[in-house]
Amino acid sequence: MLNGMNNERIRSTTVLLVQRGGAVAMAADGQVTLGETVIKGNARKVRRLLNGEIIAGFAGSTADAFALLGRFETKLGEFQGQLERAAIELSKDWRTDKYLRNLEALLIVADKKDAFLISGKGDVISSDEGLLSVGSGSMFALAAARALVKHTELSAREIAEEALRIASEICIYTNSDIVVEEL
Numbered sequence: 001m002l003n004g005m006n007n008e009r010i011r012s013t014t015v016l017l018v019q020r021g022g023a024v025a026m027a028a029d030g031q032v033t034l035g036e037t038v039i040k041g042n043a044r045k046v047r048r049l050l051n052g053e054i055i056a057g058f059a060g061s062t063a064d065a066f067a068l069l070g071r072f073e074t075k076l077g078e079f080q081g082q083l084e085r086a087a088i089e090l091s092k093d094w095r096t097d098k099y100l101r102n103l104e105a106l107l108i109v110a111d112k113k114d115a116f117l118i119s120g121k122g123d124v125i126s127s128d129e130g131l132l133s134v135g136s137g138s139m140f141a142l143a144a145a146r147a148l149v150k151h152t153e154l155s156a157r158e159i160a161e162e163a164l165r166i167a168s169e170i171c172i173y174t175n176s177d178i179v180v181e182e183l
Contacts (some may be wrong), residue, residue: 013045014137014167014174017059017115019130020144020156021095024110024183026055029137029168030177033063046181050076053111054083055181059135060105062134068094068105072118079103087116087124095122106134112183129167138172157182 015028028045031038045056047069056072060066067117067129071093075086094100100120107118117125125132131149133142144163148154154162160180168176 011012013043013059013135013169014141015045015059015108015134015162016138016145016148016160016167017057017110017111017127017132017165018156018160018163019115019127019152020149020159022110022112023064023156024055024108024115025076025156025160025180025182026057026108026137027157027164027178027180028057029174030179031173031175033173037119038088044179046179048181049073049109050081053081053183054069054109055183056107056109057134058105059138060108061103065105065107068100068103068107071100071140072107072109075148081111083111084116084124087118091118091120091122091124094118108132108134110183137167139173140167140170140174 017026019120026046030042032040032043049056072090075089079085109116113131131145140161143164145159157180164178165176168174
């Protein structure tokens with residue numbers, strides 16, 4: 001997203017989802033950066049939805065992400081909490097609606113059994129390996145999580161936290177102010 005005043009790109013967020021041993025953990029850092037300046041260090045980019053039964057994390061424009069989270073909650077209500085159906089219907093709307101199609105954000109949503117990355121291009125992506133990530137530092141966090149899953153017995157929460165911590169040491173758009181939500 002471009003800021004009209006100085007054409008600086010706002011970058012923020014690393015969100016990582018880890019499913020392991022029947023547990024689900026989603027972690028996000030708290031940094032929001034404008035150009036080369038950190039403008040906020042403790043943003044909360046992971047939310048609980050549907051009475052705590054679903055967790056959602058977002059990357060991209062905050063206003064856009066909140067608009068999409070609101071629409072996703074509506075879809076969850078329409079489809080009685082069916083995560084996959086709500087994700088697919090949001091993705092369809094996001095791709096075809098004139099207002100929504102201009103929103104710049106990505107969502108990861110999860111319940112105890114399923115998790116999806118949702119994009120405005122019509123993508124609803126699940127993971128074969130129990131890992132999903134979005135945001136500026138997502139590839140660093142994903143690489144760290146893959147190694148931790150493969151070579152440790154850490155819990156989903158521990159992997160999510162440690163992978164985010166590793167990403168924060170590499171990516172200048174990710175900090176170590178980490179929030180984790182678990183199911």
